[in-house]
Structures are given as structure tokens and as C-alpha cells.
Amino acid sequence: MNKLLISYVLMTVIPLLGVLGLLQAGSRLQAPPAIGGEWALEITSAPACEAALTWQQPPALSVSQSGRILHLTLNDDRHTMLTGRLVEGDKVLRAGNNEQQAQISLQVDIDRSVLPEQLKGVLSVGACHDPQWIVGTRLPRSDTPSMGH
Amino acid sequence: MPHLPTLLLQIGVILVVARLVGLLFRKIHQPQVMGEMVAGILLGPSLLGWVAPGAFAALFPSESLGFLSSLSQIGLLLFMFLVGLELDPKILKGRGQMAVVISNASITIPFFLGTLLAIYLYPRLSDDGVAFTHFALFVGIAMSITAFPVLARILAERRLLRSRLGIISIASAAVNDVTGWVILAAVVFLVRASDSALSLWVTLLGVVIYIGIMLFPVRRLLRRLEGMYERQGGLSQDVLAILLLFVLASSWVTEWLGIHALFGAFLAGAVLPKHPKFVHALTEKLNDTAVVLLLPLFFAFTGLRTSIALVSGAEMWFYTLLIITVAIAGKFGGASLAARASGLPWREAGAIGILMNTRGLMELVLLNIGLDIGVLSPALFTMLVLMALVTTFMTAPVLEWIYFSRVKPQEYAPLAPEAGVDMGVYEMIEGQKAE
Numbered sequence A: 001m002n003k004l005l006i007s008y009v010l011m012t013v014i015p016l017l018g019v020l021g022l023l024q025a026g027s028r029l030q031a032p033p034a035i036g037g038e039w040a041l042e043i044t045s046a047p048a049c050e051a052a053l054t055w056q057q058p059p060a061l062s063v064s065q066s067g068r069i070l071h072l073t074l075n076d077d078r079h080t081m082l083t084g085r086l087v088e089g090d091k092v093l094r095a096g097n098n099e100q101q102a103q104i105s106l107q108v109d110i111d112r113s114v115l116p117e118q119l120k121g122v123l124s125v126g127a128c129h130d131p132q133w134i135v136g137t138r139l140p141r142s143d144t145p146s147m148g149h
Numbered sequence B: 001m002p003h004l005p006t007l008l009l010q011i012g013v014i015l016v017v018a019r020l021v022g023l024l025f026r027k028i029h030q031p032q033v034m035g036e037m038v039a040g041i042l043l044g045p046s047l048l049g050w051v052a053p054g055a056f057a058a059l060f061p062s063e064s065l066g067f068l069s070s071l072s073q074i075g076l077l078l079f080m081f082l083v084g085l086e087l088d089p090k091i092l093k094g095r096g097q098m099a100v101v102i103s104n105a106s107i108t109i110p111f112f113l114g115t116l117l118a119i120y121l122y123p124r125l126s127d128d129g130v131a132f133t134h135f136a137l138f139v140g141i142a143m144s145i146t147a148f149p150v151l152a153r154i155l156a157e158r159r160l161l162r163s164r165l166g167i168i169s170i171a172s173a174a175v176n177d178v179t180g181w182v183i184l185a186a187v188v189f190l191v192r193a194s195d196s197a198l199s200l201w202v203t204l205l206g207v208v209i210y211i212g213i214m215l216f217p218v219r220r221l222l223r224r225l226e227g228m229y230e231r232q233g234g235l236s237q238d239v240l241a242i243l244l245l246f247v248l249a250s251s252w253v254t255e256w257l258g259i260h261a262l263f264g265a266f267l268a269g270a271v272l273p274k275h276p277k278f279v280h281a282l283t284e285k286l287n288d289t290a291v292v293l294l295l296p297l298f299f300a301f302t303g304l305r306t307s308i309a310l311v312s313g314a315e316m317w318f319y320t321l322l323i324i325t326v327a328i329a330g331k332f333g334g335a336s337l338a339a340r341a342s343g344l345p346w347r348e349a350g351a352i353g354i355l356m357n358t359r360g361l362m363e364l365v366l367l368n369i370g371l372d373i374g375v376l377s378p379a380l381f382t383m384l385v386l387m388a389l390v391t392t393f394m395t396a397p398v399l400e401w402i403y404f405s406r407v408k409p410q411e412y413a414p415l416a417p418e419a420g421v422d423m424g425v426y427e428m429i430e431g432q433k434a435e
Helices: A002-026 B004-027 B032-043 B053-059 B062-086 B096-125 B132-144 B148-157 B164-193 B200-232 B237-257 B261-271 B276-305 B313-341 B346-356 B360-372 B378-404 B426-431
Strands: A037-045 A060-066 A069-074 A081-087 A092-096 A104-111 A118-125 A132-138
Touching (some): A002 B313, A069 A092, B004 B053, B004 B062, B032 B276, B132 B313, B148 B378, B164 B261, B164 B346, B200 B237, B200 B261, B200 B276, B276 B360, B360 B378
Antiparallel strands (some): A037 A060, A037 A132, A104 A118, A118 A132
16 A cells, blocks of 8 residues: 555656646746738739739638748639748748749738738749739638648 | 538548558558548548649538538547446446556656646747647647547457456556546636636536536436336337437537537446446447447548648657657556556556557547647647557557567466456447457
């Protein structure tokens, strides 16, 4: 009985106290700002370029966030996917794809001081000289079950 | 309204792939459920969506997901009811202390390591929309869960239920299961309470009253159903309908209280009378629909939410490996150490450790809840799904290696021959086809 009691204290009570200590210690941790979810986009200037993205209406951006690492899906006719990161003090989202043929990059500033949050920046397509200027507004989270991407 | 042809096609494809992959996995001595879990991943964006995006989009249009999700949730409710039904307190008689030490240590040690891991992962894989406490508690519970049904079936398949290893494992897993679901309910309750209209104390009071009602007056009423079963000599459709209504009502109450419908279904099963024949009859009626038809839908739905593409690059794979390592060290290591400290020889202690390390379907249930309530990011969800697959897959070969290849069946240690072990409902499992 004594042996079991000692085992119980060593392997249950002490780890449990450890959990409480870790929860306390971790409460001071900072995680990157939450920007995951759906964003409604407005294309404020589109270049006259054949390679430019053809958006479905209304234009939108879906962001899957894991810390600073982001996976983005545009609702253009090809459902372009980009991978990116939050940089510069988590205020700028920089993303791109790995395709040599149709290189696409996105750089937007995130403004979380307003509600709903806004983004503003440029979307560049490799073959086009001028970028598309975009403005986005974060949409409220829906209860519809989501897919992995 | 669901587009019926799409839904029927989805169910058909899911069933075919689940059965085929399940069969394949049985051939390599893995449980059917392992194959079905993998089948779900294969049907999701990780494989079908990657190799045939057109077919994937046509088969699983996003607007159809709600219907698939609802059906799979019904399946899960039935399954959790059956899991609760299989829990028989008799198993703890005479071995409660050892089971409590092993099961509690096999929760707190991985929980501690999971919380420690959360300190590292929170700034890297979460965001400020999730409180650290919620994140850490969820990672902790994800490390601590045991797939009680898989464990019970592995032991039944090996005719080990009456051995010391089997009895202690089953008892530990049963205590682990109850403790794990209570902690999960508490975590879900905490997360939801932060944006619930009801105050935390009102909800908590509601939960306590509900559990009290279930454990005492409802349990007494349910014994009458058992009496009806005995008088009628079988499970009539009326009794079955009453029981199904009871499961739905219990699930509805816990969902309304904010601790998730699955907890209500589990509790409904747990408080039912445990007369082996009654349990067997009820299990027989529900098991096939729940396990053969509806659970593969849940696996497919989980697979649709799992995108291995999210785990791209060395950094993300490092996190995945770290999660798997911590999960195995905590559960396998924790349970083995506790079993050894309780006086079992190393070989048996290791076997208990690897059995408790099986996470299987129960982990997927938990992870889906985490994703639904927004505590887990999609990438972390995928990493934890991979951890569930690895820990479930490794059980059979590691158990073979550390126990079955070295101990002959006639050498399996019985618990205490004079104890007259009452295996209650588990005797029925032994008779069923082990899946």
C-alpha cells in the first residue's frame, strides 16, 4: 500500500502540480495575431494584363493560420494557393507560390486596430508589370464545418 | 436540402474505400479501425484532392459537408454510447488501486509533458485568438487519451481478457477513459463558457445536477428497462426506441450545457445497467449501423479536414515529430513506469504501456472537437491526427515484439486464480469478432 501511495504521489500528484505551474508560467506567452478565416476583398486597381488573376465574384481570400505560418486560397478561377508568413512584427503578411511559370506574390499590411480587421496591399503576378491593389475586410467566423484547406 | 445523389455517392465511396483499406490493414495484423482512419485521410485533400482535384471537388463539394458532418455526428453519438455501455465498474473490484495508479499516472504524466510541449508550440502554432490555458489543456488531453475500444478488442482477439495483463489494462483504460472524458468536458466547458450567455457558475451547477440525476434517479429507472428486457426475453423495438431517445436527450442536455453532446451519449451508456446479456443485445442492435455505416463517415469527414500539405517544410515536420515523440514518451513511458512501480514485471508493464498508448478513434473525436471550438489550428490538427495514426499503428507490432513473441500463451499470468474474476460485459466482447 505504501509503495502504491508513493508511486501515486510521484507519478500523479507531482505531475499535476507541474501542470498547474506550467499553466501559470505559460499565461505570459504571446502568440501571433489571429488573422485566420475568410476575408472579403476589393480589387482597387487591376492591371491590363492577360496573365492577371480572374477573380470569381465577390473576390475573397481564405487564410488557414498556424502561428506565423499561413496557407492562403484565393477565389480566382484557379483557386490559387499561396503559402506565407507573418513578418515585421506580425503586421505584414507576405506570401507566394512556388510555381516558376506563374509566380504570384502577395504582400499586405494587417490593421487590427479597426473592427472588422482590414488588410491592404498588393498582389503581383510574375508576367504582369503592374500589381493588383487589394483591400480586404475580415468576415465573421461561420459555423459551417471546414475542410483541411 | 441535401443533394441526395451526391450524399449517396459520398456514402457509397466512403464505405467501399473504408472496407477495402480496412481489409488491407487486417492483412498486416492491424485493427480494422486503423485502416478506416487511413481511408479517411486517403479520401481527403491529402491524397484524392491532391492527385485528382476535379474528382475531389465533384465528390465532396463544400456545401455538402454539413450533411456528411451531421450524419457522422449521429454515428459518433451512437459509438460513444456504446463505449460508455462497455464500461463496467465490476472490472475494478479487487484491482481498483493498481488500476487507479496506472490510469491516473498514464493521464497526468502525458498531460504534464503535453502542457510543457504547449509552452513551446503556443507561440509557434497558435494565435492570440486562443487563450494559452485552453491551448495547453487541449494539447495535454490530446496526449493523455487512450482508445479504450481498440484496446479491448486487441485483448479480446488475443484471448487475454482474463490474464493479469488484460484485466489490469482494461481496468486502467476504463478509469482513463472516464477521467479523460471528464477532463475534456471540463476543457470544452471552459472554452465555451468564455463566450456563453450563461454564467460559468450556472453552467457548472447545471452539469453537477445533470450528472447527479443521471447517476441516481435515471439509473434506477433504467433498471426497469432491464427488467422489461428480461420479461420479454429480448430487446423489443419499444425498449430500443426508449433507449435511443434517452441517448438523444442526454446528448441534447450536455450540448445545451456547453460540454458537448458526445459527453451526454457517453454518460448515457455508462449509467445503463450492465447485465451482460442486456449489454450484448443492445450492442448487437446498434453496433453494425454505428460501426459499419456511420463511423467511416466520421473518418472520412476527419480526413477531409486533414491536409498533410499544411505540414510542409522542415520546421512543420519537426513539430510533428516532436508531438509524436512526446505523445509516446508520455503515454507509453508513463503507463509502463506506473505499472512497474505497481509491482508488475517489466515485460508486462511495457505491454500495458503500449496498449495505453493506443489513441485511435478516441483521439480523432477529441481533435475534431478541438478544431470545431477553434482551439486547434488546421495544421496542428493534422499533426495530431498523424500522431494518432502512428500511435495506433505501432501498438500491434510493438506489443508483438515486447510481449507475444517472448511470452507463450500458457505463461500469461492469471490475476489471482482464487479471485473468480467477473469480466462482466467484456466476456461478450471476447465472443465478438475483434475489430
